[in-house]
Amino acid sequence: MAAPIQKGSDYHRTFETTKAFLEEYLVAPEGHDDEGDFTNLILKEFHKIFQSGRVSPGSRLLDVGSGPTIYQLMSASKFCTEIVCAEYTQDNRAEIEKWVKEDPDMHDWTPFFTFVADLEEDSSSWEAVQSRLRKAIKEVIPCDVTKDDPFAPRQYQQFDVLTTTLCLEAACPDRESYSAAVRRITRLLKPGGTFVLAGVTNQTFYSVGGYEFFTLPIDRNFMREVFEKAGYVDIDIKWFPATNAENNSVSNFDGIVVLHARKADTE
Numbered sequence: 001m002a003a004p005i006q007k008g009s010d011y012h013r014t015f016e017t018t019k020a021f022l023e024e025y026l027v028a029p030e031g032h033d034d035e036g037d038f039t040n041l042i043l044k045e046f047h048k049i050f051q052s053g054r055v056s057p058g059s060r061l062l063d064v065g066s067g068p069t070i071y072q073l074m075s076a077s078k079f080c081t082e083i084v085c086a087e088y089t090q091d092n093r094a095e096i097e098k099w100v101k102e103d104p105d106m107h108d109w110t111p112f113f114t115f116v117a118d119l120e121e122d123s124s125s126w127e128a129v130q131s132r133l134r135k136a137i138k139e140v141i142p143c144d145v146t147k148d149d150p151f152a153p154r155q156y157q158q159f160d161v162l163t164t165t166l167c168l169e170a171a172c173p174d175r176e177s178y179s180a181a182v183r184r185i186t187r188l189l190k191p192g193g194t195f196v197l198a199g200v201t202n203q204t205f206y207s208v209g210g211y212e213f214f215t216l217p218i219d220r221n222f223m224r225e226v227f228e229k230a231g232y233v234d235i236d237i238k239w240f241p242a243t244n245a246e247n248n249s250v251s252n253f254d255g256i257v258v259l260h261a262r263k264a265d266t267e
Protein backbone atom coordinates (compact mmCIF):
# COMPACT_ATOMS: atom_id res chain seq x y z
CA MET A 1 0.00 0.00 0.00
CA ALA A 2 1.34 3.48 -0.84
CA ALA A 3 2.42 5.65 2.13
CA PRO A 4 -0.21 8.25 3.10
CA ILE A 5 0.41 11.79 1.88
CA GLN A 6 2.81 13.61 4.22
CA LYS A 7 1.79 16.92 5.76
CA GLY A 8 2.08 19.07 8.87
CA SER A 9 4.17 17.42 11.59
CA ASP A 10 5.10 14.54 9.22
CA TYR A 11 7.92 16.87 8.13
CA HIS A 12 9.60 16.21 11.50
CA ARG A 13 9.41 12.44 11.17
CA THR A 14 10.59 11.85 7.62
CA PHE A 15 14.23 12.20 8.63
CA GLU A 16 15.80 10.79 5.53
CA THR A 17 14.06 13.28 3.25
CA THR A 18 16.45 16.15 4.01
CA LYS A 19 19.27 14.51 2.05
CA ALA A 20 16.87 13.05 -0.52
CA PHE A 21 15.40 16.52 -1.20
CA LEU A 22 18.87 17.94 -1.86
CA GLU A 23 19.95 14.97 -3.96
CA GLU A 24 16.78 14.77 -6.01
CA TYR A 25 16.10 18.46 -6.58
CA LEU A 26 19.20 20.51 -5.80
CA VAL A 27 22.29 19.04 -7.40
CA ALA A 28 22.33 21.68 -10.14
CA PRO A 29 20.42 24.92 -10.84
CA GLU A 30 18.34 23.14 -13.50
CA GLY A 31 16.70 21.17 -10.68
CA HIS A 32 14.89 17.85 -11.16
CA ASP A 33 14.75 16.70 -14.80
CA ASP A 34 11.00 16.08 -14.53
CA GLU A 35 10.17 19.64 -13.51
CA GLY A 36 11.72 21.49 -16.46
CA ASP A 37 13.07 24.96 -15.70
CA PHE A 38 12.68 25.53 -12.00
CA THR A 39 15.42 26.60 -9.60
CA ASN A 40 17.36 28.32 -12.39
CA LEU A 41 14.27 30.40 -13.13
CA ILE A 42 13.90 31.38 -9.46
CA LEU A 43 17.60 32.28 -9.28
CA LYS A 44 17.30 34.54 -12.34
CA GLU A 45 14.19 36.28 -11.03
CA PHE A 46 15.62 36.77 -7.54
CA HIS A 47 18.78 38.20 -9.13
CA LYS A 48 16.67 40.78 -11.03
CA ILE A 49 14.67 41.70 -7.93
CA PHE A 50 17.72 42.26 -5.75
CA GLN A 51 19.69 44.05 -8.50
CA SER A 52 16.80 46.47 -9.06
CA GLY A 53 17.87 48.76 -6.23
CA ARG A 54 14.80 48.24 -4.04
CA VAL A 55 16.87 46.67 -1.24
CA SER A 56 19.56 48.85 0.32
CA PRO A 57 23.04 47.59 1.15
CA GLY A 58 23.32 46.53 4.79
CA SER A 59 19.72 45.27 5.01
CA ARG A 60 18.50 42.59 7.44
CA LEU A 61 16.64 39.62 5.95
CA LEU A 62 14.45 36.85 7.41
CA ASP A 63 13.97 33.72 5.26
CA VAL A 64 10.91 31.70 6.24
CA GLY A 65 10.77 27.93 5.71
CA SER A 66 14.34 27.76 4.45
CA GLY A 67 14.38 23.98 4.27
CA PRO A 68 17.92 22.65 3.91
CA THR A 69 18.60 25.17 1.11
CA ILE A 70 20.50 28.42 0.60
CA TYR A 71 20.12 29.02 -3.17
CA GLN A 72 17.26 31.48 -2.42
CA LEU A 73 19.66 33.74 -0.47
CA MET A 74 22.58 33.97 -2.89
CA SER A 75 21.52 37.13 -4.76
CA ALA A 76 20.07 38.70 -1.61
CA SER A 77 23.39 38.39 0.20
CA LYS A 78 24.85 41.10 -2.01
CA PHE A 79 22.67 43.59 -0.13
CA CYS A 80 21.54 41.76 3.00
CA THR A 81 24.48 41.41 5.33
CA GLU A 82 22.46 39.98 8.22
CA ILE A 83 20.34 36.94 7.41
CA VAL A 84 18.23 34.77 9.72
CA CYS A 85 17.09 31.42 8.33
CA ALA A 86 13.89 30.12 9.96
CA GLU A 87 12.93 26.49 9.35
CA TYR A 88 10.47 23.95 10.75
CA THR A 89 12.57 20.79 10.99
CA GLN A 90 15.71 20.15 12.99
CA ASP A 91 17.27 18.09 10.17
CA ASN A 92 16.84 20.87 7.64
CA ARG A 93 18.23 23.45 10.05
CA ALA A 94 21.22 21.18 10.73
CA GLU A 95 21.90 20.99 7.00
CA ILE A 96 22.16 24.79 6.71
CA GLU A 97 24.31 24.95 9.84
CA LYS A 98 26.64 22.36 8.32
CA TRP A 99 27.10 24.56 5.28
CA VAL A 100 27.74 27.67 7.37
CA LYS A 101 30.37 25.80 9.40
CA GLU A 102 31.90 24.15 6.30
CA ASP A 103 31.28 20.66 7.65
CA PRO A 104 32.81 18.03 5.28
CA ASP A 105 29.35 16.44 4.94
CA MET A 106 27.72 19.68 3.70
CA HIS A 107 25.79 19.85 0.44
CA ASP A 108 27.75 21.06 -2.60
CA TRP A 109 26.24 24.38 -3.73
CA THR A 110 29.11 25.22 -6.11
CA PRO A 111 27.04 24.99 -9.34
CA PHE A 112 24.49 27.41 -7.85
CA PHE A 113 27.13 29.91 -6.75
CA THR A 114 28.69 29.72 -10.21
CA PHE A 115 25.29 30.36 -11.79
CA VAL A 116 24.62 33.40 -9.57
CA ALA A 117 28.16 34.80 -9.99
CA ASP A 118 27.64 34.59 -13.78
CA LEU A 119 24.41 36.57 -13.45
CA GLU A 120 26.26 39.20 -11.41
CA GLU A 121 28.68 40.42 -14.00
CA ASP A 122 30.39 42.59 -11.42
CA SER A 123 31.06 39.78 -8.92
CA SER A 124 34.68 38.79 -8.75
CA SER A 125 34.06 35.03 -8.47
CA TRP A 126 31.65 32.36 -7.24
CA GLU A 127 33.86 32.01 -4.19
CA ALA A 128 33.22 35.68 -3.37
CA VAL A 129 29.46 35.11 -3.55
CA GLN A 130 29.82 32.03 -1.36
CA SER A 131 31.85 33.78 1.31
CA ARG A 132 29.55 36.81 1.48
CA LEU A 133 26.54 34.50 2.05
CA ARG A 134 28.41 32.43 4.63
CA LYS A 135 29.25 35.61 6.48
CA ALA A 136 25.70 36.97 6.24
CA ILE A 137 23.87 33.96 7.77
CA LYS A 138 23.85 34.85 11.46
CA GLU A 139 21.29 32.39 12.83
CA VAL A 140 19.28 29.32 11.89
CA ILE A 141 16.15 29.20 14.05
CA PRO A 142 13.02 27.07 14.40
CA CYS A 143 9.71 28.36 13.05
CA ASP A 144 6.16 27.20 12.50
CA VAL A 145 4.07 29.47 10.30
CA THR A 146 0.86 27.82 11.49
CA LYS A 147 1.45 29.11 15.05
CA ASP A 148 0.28 32.51 16.18
CA ASP A 149 3.88 33.48 17.00
CA PRO A 150 5.87 31.53 14.39
CA PHE A 151 9.30 32.36 15.83
CA ALA A 152 8.55 32.08 19.57
CA PRO A 153 10.28 32.35 21.93
CA ARG A 154 12.59 34.53 19.85
CA GLN A 155 11.78 38.20 19.47
CA TYR A 156 13.22 40.33 16.68
CA GLN A 157 13.20 43.90 15.53
CA GLN A 158 11.35 44.11 12.23
CA PHE A 159 13.43 43.11 9.18
CA ASP A 160 14.00 45.05 5.94
CA VAL A 161 13.32 42.01 3.75
CA LEU A 162 11.31 38.78 4.08
CA THR A 163 11.88 35.90 1.69
CA THR A 164 10.13 32.56 1.40
CA THR A 165 10.39 29.89 -1.28
CA LEU A 166 8.09 26.91 -1.79
CA CYS A 167 7.16 26.92 1.88
CA LEU A 168 3.73 28.44 2.49
CA GLU A 169 1.82 26.17 0.10
CA ALA A 170 3.62 23.17 1.65
CA ALA A 171 3.06 24.27 5.25
CA CYS A 172 -0.52 25.53 5.19
CA PRO A 173 -3.38 23.04 5.09
CA ASP A 174 -5.95 25.46 3.63
CA ARG A 175 -6.38 28.97 2.20
CA GLU A 176 -7.31 30.55 5.53
CA SER A 177 -4.15 29.17 7.09
CA TYR A 178 -2.08 30.49 4.14
CA SER A 179 -3.55 34.01 4.55
CA ALA A 180 -2.97 33.88 8.32
CA ALA A 181 0.66 32.80 7.79
CA VAL A 182 1.30 35.76 5.45
CA ARG A 183 -0.26 38.14 8.00
CA ARG A 184 1.82 36.66 10.84
CA ILE A 185 5.18 36.83 9.13
CA THR A 186 4.35 40.33 7.84
CA ARG A 187 4.48 41.54 11.46
CA LEU A 188 8.22 40.92 11.28
CA LEU A 189 8.66 43.21 8.24
CA LYS A 190 9.31 46.95 8.58
CA PRO A 191 6.81 49.34 7.00
CA GLY A 192 8.18 49.96 3.50
CA GLY A 193 10.06 46.63 3.62
CA THR A 194 10.23 44.14 0.76
CA PHE A 195 8.63 40.67 0.58
CA VAL A 196 10.04 38.26 -2.02
CA LEU A 197 8.44 34.89 -2.64
CA ALA A 198 8.71 31.98 -5.05
CA GLY A 199 6.00 29.35 -5.14
CA VAL A 200 4.12 26.89 -7.31
CA THR A 201 0.56 27.10 -8.57
CA ASN A 202 -2.15 24.45 -8.54
CA GLN A 203 0.10 21.77 -7.09
CA THR A 204 -1.37 19.06 -4.86
CA PHE A 205 1.80 17.04 -4.14
CA TYR A 206 5.54 16.73 -4.60
CA SER A 207 7.58 13.65 -3.84
CA VAL A 208 10.81 13.26 -1.90
CA GLY A 209 12.60 10.03 -1.02
CA GLY A 210 9.57 7.98 -2.05
CA TYR A 211 7.13 9.99 0.08
CA GLU A 212 4.47 12.26 -1.35
CA PHE A 213 4.10 15.61 0.41
CA PHE A 214 0.92 17.67 0.47
CA THR A 215 0.77 21.03 -1.33
CA LEU A 216 -2.10 23.51 -1.10
CA PRO A 217 -3.29 24.30 -4.65
CA ILE A 218 -3.36 28.10 -5.06
CA ASP A 219 -3.20 30.55 -7.94
CA ARG A 220 -2.02 34.08 -8.70
CA ASN A 221 -5.38 35.71 -8.04
CA PHE A 222 -5.57 34.21 -4.59
CA MET A 223 -2.01 35.31 -3.82
CA ARG A 224 -2.67 38.88 -4.92
CA GLU A 225 -5.77 39.01 -2.72
CA VAL A 226 -3.81 37.65 0.28
CA PHE A 227 -1.01 40.19 -0.11
CA GLU A 228 -3.40 43.10 -0.63
CA LYS A 229 -5.31 42.16 2.53
CA ALA A 230 -2.05 41.77 4.46
CA GLY A 231 -1.22 45.43 3.72
CA TYR A 232 1.12 45.21 0.74
CA VAL A 233 1.39 47.66 -2.15
CA ASP A 234 3.27 47.57 -5.47
CA ILE A 235 2.54 43.84 -5.71
CA ASP A 236 4.35 42.36 -8.68
CA ILE A 237 3.50 38.78 -9.62
CA LYS A 238 5.18 36.95 -12.47
CA TRP A 239 3.87 33.56 -13.51
CA PHE A 240 5.81 31.08 -15.65
CA PRO A 241 3.95 28.06 -17.05
CA ALA A 242 5.46 24.64 -16.24
CA THR A 243 7.76 23.62 -19.10
CA ASN A 244 7.54 19.83 -18.70
CA ALA A 245 4.18 19.20 -17.02
CA GLU A 246 3.24 16.24 -19.22
CA ASN A 247 6.38 14.26 -18.22
CA ASN A 248 6.53 15.30 -14.59
CA SER A 249 6.07 12.39 -12.19
CA VAL A 250 7.54 14.06 -9.06
CA SER A 251 5.13 17.00 -8.67
CA ASN A 252 2.14 18.49 -10.46
CA PHE A 253 2.42 22.29 -10.49
CA ASP A 254 1.10 24.09 -13.55
CA GLY A 255 3.37 27.10 -13.08
CA ILE A 256 5.89 28.95 -10.95
CA VAL A 257 5.14 32.27 -9.29
CA VAL A 258 7.70 34.89 -8.33
CA LEU A 259 6.21 37.70 -6.28
CA HIS A 260 7.63 40.83 -4.76
CA ALA A 261 5.74 43.48 -2.86
CA ARG A 262 6.28 46.38 -0.50
CA LYS A 263 4.69 46.58 2.90
CA ALA A 264 2.69 49.81 3.10
CA ASP A 265 4.44 52.65 4.92
CA THR A 266 1.82 52.83 7.66
CA GLU A 267 0.75 49.72 9.57
Ligand SMILES: C[S@@+](CC[C@H](N)C(=O)[O-])C[C@H]1O[C@@H](n2cnc3c(N)ncnc32)[C@H](O)[C@@H]1O
Pocket residue numbers: 008011064065066067068069072087088089092143144145146164165166167168170171
Ligand atom coordinates in the same frame (compact mmCIF):
# COMPACT_ATOMS: atom_id res chain seq x y z
C1 LIG B 1 9.42 22.29 -0.43
S1 LIG B 1 10.31 22.70 1.02
C2 LIG B 1 11.03 24.24 0.53
C3 LIG B 1 12.37 24.46 1.14
C4 LIG B 1 13.18 25.62 0.61
N1 LIG B 1 12.61 26.90 1.02
C5 LIG B 1 13.33 25.59 -0.90
O1 LIG B 1 13.11 26.61 -1.54
O2 LIG B 1 13.74 24.55 -1.43
C6 LIG B 1 9.02 23.16 2.15
C7 LIG B 1 9.57 23.59 3.48
O3 LIG B 1 8.49 24.06 4.31
C8 LIG B 1 8.83 23.67 5.64
N2 LIG B 1 7.62 23.66 6.48
C9 LIG B 1 6.68 22.69 6.59
N3 LIG B 1 5.77 23.02 7.52
C10 LIG B 1 6.14 24.23 8.01
C11 LIG B 1 5.60 25.09 8.98
N4 LIG B 1 4.49 24.77 9.65
N5 LIG B 1 6.24 26.27 9.23
C12 LIG B 1 7.35 26.61 8.54
N6 LIG B 1 7.91 25.82 7.59
C13 LIG B 1 7.31 24.64 7.33
C14 LIG B 1 9.41 22.29 5.48
O4 LIG B 1 10.13 21.87 6.62
C15 LIG B 1 10.27 22.49 4.25
O5 LIG B 1 11.55 22.92 4.61
